[in-house]
Amino acid sequence: MTKSEMAEKLAEKINIKKQQAEDIINIFTNSIIEALARGDKVEIRGFGSFRVRNRAEKEGRNPKTGEKVHVPAKKVPFFKTGKDFRETVDHKDEGGAQA
């Protein structure tokens, strides 16, 4: 599902214009990006949480040349799936998922 397809479904389900649905999806994703960019975390019950994980610097190797390269420390966005979401995805064959 792409953003455009999601906007169509959202517009249809709650009876708004597709453009407004797309705006809402953008506000949703931008809110999460901005929260993590300022070091905050985002917790959405039943869905999951987004937080920043720190990756330490390391000595890597160029897989092609075998040359050593320094990989600096960096931050990466991380999503931890919430219990409800995890169970919906894992137990879909047991009749637990909604259509």
Next chain:
Amino acid sequence: MTKIDIINRVAEQTGLPKQDADTAIETIIALVKDTLSRDEPVILRRFGSFQTRAKNPRVGRNPKTGEEAEISARTVVRFKAGKHFKQSVNNENPA
């Protein structure tokens, strides 16, 4: 930040009543869950993608007791952040 903060922001920026903003966010979350439960990916450009992954069964260990335990095969959700999102958390985006 929680869902309420996102709902408030949607209401502010769109002029929708909070009740409708709440319904919209709940619907987005439900769409992501339903799509993943059919093993289809959700790809939101600039933000990232959600995808399911099948995990093989493996033998794990209880870190407290050291006892071995079988971890059954399962399907898990994986989120891969997009380039823009990754750059943002490293403060690499202009404004």
